[in-house]
Amino acid sequence: MGRGGGEERAMTAREWLERMMARVDGASTTAAEFAGSKAGNFDAIAMWGLKVLHVGGGRALCSLCVPKFLTDEDGCWHAGSIATVIDDVGAAAILTTEGHIKVSVDFEISYFSPAKVNEEVEIDAKVVGHKGQLSVVLVEIRKQISGELVALGRQWMSTPRMIIKGNL
16 A cells, blocks of 8 residues: 555545455344354454544544444453454554554553443544654544543554564
């Protein structure tokens, strides 16, 4: 993916997220049905139903209604699913500034309150800095109705070639 202009990078980020979601078989209603479908993509399962609201200028804003099969026995959104959403939406925010996908080299999440099944959440990822080949993004997940913070993620991302060369 090339660097391109701001609008081109934003479109690339939107298309990247939407291509991932296009792998979801809309006829599936459970994780087991989805796993048996032709989709078979871990990230797409965790981001089931993600809606891209805005991408551009170092930001990716999405919403999601928490599906039942991504919850635990108490009906709370599973932490692993939250982590995947933070990683992917954060990567899309960086894609809008860098023009290419980066990989996480440091990933930290704080969980504040549970989101329950069928609860709408908003995922807001913002690039907050760059240092050489590294970019840092903060991702907030909030309940859409109350604004209550569900999770806060911080991740440093780098180009894969910098990791391979050991030049972090």
